[in-house]
Structures are given as structure tokens and as C-alpha cells.
Amino acid sequence: MKKNILPSNLISDIKNIILQSKEKAIRSVDFQRTLMYWHIGKRIFEEEQNKKKRAEYGTFLIQQISEKLQPEFGIGFSVRQIHLYRQFYRTFPILPTPYAHLSWSQFKLLLRLDSDEQRDFYIAESLHNNWTVRQLERQIFSNLFERLQLSNDKESILAIARKEILPSDPTQIIKDPMVLEFLGLKMQSSYYEKDLETAIITNLQEFLLELGNGFSFTARQKRITIDGDEFYVDLVFYNRLLKCFVLIELKTHKLTHQDIGQLQMYVNYFDRVERLPHENSTIGILLCANKNEAMVKFTLPLEQKQIIASQYKLYLPTKKQLLTTIKKEMDKSPGNF
Structure with a gap:
């Protein structure tokens, strides 16, 4: 029996090299395809400009190109697709280098x-x-x-x-409303805050995407002790752009002044106990099913920016x-x- 003398990380390193190379190759092929569509759109547009006195020429031109190319090159040269290539060039007459990281599928979304x-x-x-x-x-x-x-x-x-x-x-990057359709919770169904919290943790990657830039997950049901009493913060995040903790309290009922006061206490605790000297003030988000603007306005001091009430929606508005x-x-x- 041969002794295994391979370093433990050798195979995994080689696999990573293979996968990264394949990914780069796919990106390169997709970029060349995108560039090809852009050049086709440019050439069609230039031909149209040469015949600009004939308003119907563009439609006729695209129809003829499709009839000549589709039998040989397939559905990528249907009338609809060729219209898209022309629109692609007209929308992006210059393709800067950073655009190379975008795929053709992403460009098609942007064109809409x-x-x-x-x-x-x-x-x-x-x-x-x-x-x-x-x-x-x-x-x-x-x-x-x-x-x-x-x-x-x-x-x-x-x-x-x-x-x-x-x-x-914080309002520059924190959304209101937040859209949580990916949680799969139905508007008609009754559910508790723990159900909402569990659904968020289960779909944490999608929730971080919805939260926005710079957020990372820190804790769930973070225990804090104040004068012998224990409290639990639903969700704790950190934002590297704002350089601060972001506490989220989940409320499935209509917002009350007690909810606001509770979150204010959590924010004060993090500011005085958890926050480091170089970090900014903690932010608290009340993520609620029904937001009461007047309640927030009259419960909190004027000009305060640490407590934010954001309504969540379980469907795409x-x-x-x-x-x-x-x-x-x-x-x-x-x-x-």
C-alpha cells in the first residue's frame, strides 16, 4: 500500500486553479460575445445614418439582415435580437473597460x-x-x-x-420599505416575530443583499444584561461603510412607543459598552409590518438619526x-x- 505523501492542501489548491481558470474563460467568451453584439449594433446604426432620409429603412434593414443571417447563425439573429443589438449600441455608444465584467444577460436587463x-x-x-x-x-x-x-x-x-x-x-443606504418576498411568508398568514426572524436567518444571503452595501451579520438574539436583567436584540449587523453596529428589532404588529423605547435602550447599551472609540454611533432599525410615522416622530428627540423605522413588505411593490x-x-x- 502506497503511502500518501501529498500535502493536504495540494489537491484543493489545484482544484481552485482549475475552477478559477474555467470561470475566467467563461467570462472571456461572454465578453467577446457581448462585444460582437455591440459591433453589430454599431454597424447597423452607421448604415441607417447613411440612409437617414428614408425613415422606414431601419426596419427594412433589420428584417433583411435577419433573413440572411438566421438560417446560418440561428435564433441569435432573429429580428427581435437584432433590434436589441442596435439598441445596445445606441444606449452604450462607448463601452468602458469596467463594463467587461458585465455579462450580456445583465446588459439585456439594463436595456429595459x-x-x-x-x-x-x-x-x-x-x-x-x-x-x-x-x-x-x-x-x-x-x-x-x-x-x-x-x-x-x-x-x-x-x-x-x-x-x-x-x-x-444611515438613511442614504437603508431602504424603506424593505422587500422580503424571498422569505416566502404569505400576507394572509398569521406569523410570529420568531417566524420572521427564522426566515431571515434561513435566507441570510438574500437578506444581506436587501440590506445593501457594507453589511455583515454579527449575532442573532444577542443577550445583553442591564442591572441584572437580561434582554435580547433580535439581529445585530455591522456596516463597514457607516462604521457602526446596526441593530434590527422585528415587529409584526403595529409600531408602539414601547417598541421605540426598547430599541433606544439597546442602541444606548451598544454605544456605551460595545462600541470602540473609532466607531460611529450605533443605528437601530425597527423593521415593522405597519409603520407609524407620527409615533416615531413624537417618541424620539428632534434631529435624532440613530433610530429608523422601516416597513417591510412580503411582495414586490x-x-x-x-x-x-x-x-x-x-x-x-x-x-x-
């Missing part, structure tokens, strides 16, 4: 967006957070840009996404619903937008 501001935001977030196609799709469908816009101006949202500035206020809410906020505080 209504504005350059939205595209710039989702591109920056995709690149900095290394979002997969599925993650980008969920963030677009959950209207992340519009939800952040409820408490921020567009310029700040884009600047933070591009990492041109760091967030100075429509863009129309969010834009209606944004309009209401703009009407109330026109100087904020």
Missing part, C-alpha cells in the same frame, strides 16, 4: 430601464457588489433605485453607488406604487429632491 440615471446606478452597484444576473434582476424588479430615492436625491444615490462619496447618514409615494414625499418636502 427607463433612464440613464437608473442604468448608471445599477451598473455601479453590479460592478462594486459583483452581482449575478439573478441578483441584478431582483434589485431591478424590487425597484431598488426608486426605494432609495424616497429618502435621497438622485445625485447622492449615484455618487454613493459609484463610491465617489461615503454615506454620511410596483414601480407605480413607489413613484406615487415618491411624489407624495416630494410634495411634502420639495427641498429634499
Whole structure:
């Protein structure tokens, strides 16, 4: 029987090299495909410009190209797909080097967006957070840009996404509402806070994605002792951008002043016991099914920024619903937008 003399980490290291090389090869192939579609779109657009006096020429041109190429190269050259290549070039007339990290599937999602501001935001977030196609799709469908816009101006949202500035206020990165459709909890069903907490822990990766940039999970049911009495903080996170602890209390009932007072006590404890000298003040989030703005306003001191009430939704809100809410906020505080 031969003695195994291989170092314990040799095989795992070689496997990692193989997997990384395969991943790079796939990315390289996808980028070349994306570049090919961009060049096709550019060539079609240039031909259209040469015949710009004929308004119907573009439609005729794409139809003819499809008829010539689809029999040989397949469904990738259907009329619909060729229209997409043309739109791709017109939307992105220049492809900077960082775009090489985006896949064609991600570009197709970006082409559906209504504005350059939205595209710039989702591109920056995709690149900095290394979002997969599925993650980008969920963030677009959950209207992340519009939800952040409820408490921020567009310029700040884009600047933070591009990492041109760091967030100075927790509301710049904490969403309201938070969309937790991935938990699988039904609106019609009755459930307890522990059910909500368990569902979040089970789907922690998706919850961290929903929380946003810079969050890492620290503890669940964190025990703290105050004068011999024991209390438990539902969820504890740390945000490296804000450089502070973020405590989350889950409430499935309508928000009360007792809930706010309890979370304020937890925040005070972390500030005085857990926080290090170089860290910023602790933030507390009341994640509740029904948010009472007036209750928050009159329970907490004016200008305080440590306690935030954020409503959670178990379904994806429509863009129309969010834009209606944004309009209401703009009407109330026109100087904020």
C-alpha cells in the first residue's frame, strides 16, 4: 500500500486553479460575445445614418439582415435580437473597460430601464457588489433605485453607488420599505416575530443583499444584561461603510412607543459598552409590518438619526406604487429632491 505523501492542501489548491481558470474563460467568451453584439449594433446604426432620409429603412434593414443571417447563425439573429443589438449600441455608444465584467444577460436587463440615471446606478452597484444576473434582476424588479430615492436625491444615490462619496447618514443606504418576498411568508398568514426572524436567518444571503452595501451579520438574539436583567436584540449587523453596529428589532404588529423605547435602550447599551472609540454611533432599525410615522416622530428627540423605522413588505411593490409615494414625499418636502 502506497503511502500518501501529498500535502493536504495540494489537491484543493489545484482544484481552485482549475475552477478559477474555467470561470475566467467563461467570462472571456461572454465578453467577446457581448462585444460582437455591440459591433453589430454599431454597424447597423452607421448604415441607417447613411440612409437617414428614408425613415422606414431601419426596419427594412433589420428584417433583411435577419433573413440572411438566421438560417446560418440561428435564433441569435432573429429580428427581435437584432433590434436589441442596435439598441445596445445606441444606449452604450462607448463601452468602458469596467463594463467587461458585465455579462450580456445583465446588459439585456439594463436595456429595459427607463433612464440613464437608473442604468448608471445599477451598473455601479453590479460592478462594486459583483452581482449575478439573478441578483441584478431582483434589485431591478424590487425597484431598488426608486426605494432609495424616497429618502435621497438622485445625485447622492449615484455618487454613493459609484463610491465617489461615503454615506454620511444611515438613511442614504437603508431602504424603506424593505422587500422580503424571498422569505416566502404569505400576507394572509398569521406569523410570529420568531417566524420572521427564522426566515431571515434561513435566507441570510438574500437578506444581506436587501440590506445593501457594507453589511455583515454579527449575532442573532444577542443577550445583553442591564442591572441584572437580561434582554435580547433580535439581529445585530455591522456596516463597514457607516462604521457602526446596526441593530434590527422585528415587529409584526403595529409600531408602539414601547417598541421605540426598547430599541433606544439597546442602541444606548451598544454605544456605551460595545462600541470602540473609532466607531460611529450605533443605528437601530425597527423593521415593522405597519409603520407609524407620527409615533416615531413624537417618541424620539428632534434631529435624532440613530433610530429608523422601516416597513417591510412580503411582495414586490410596483414601480407605480413607489413613484406615487415618491411624489407624495416630494410634495411634502420639495427641498429634499
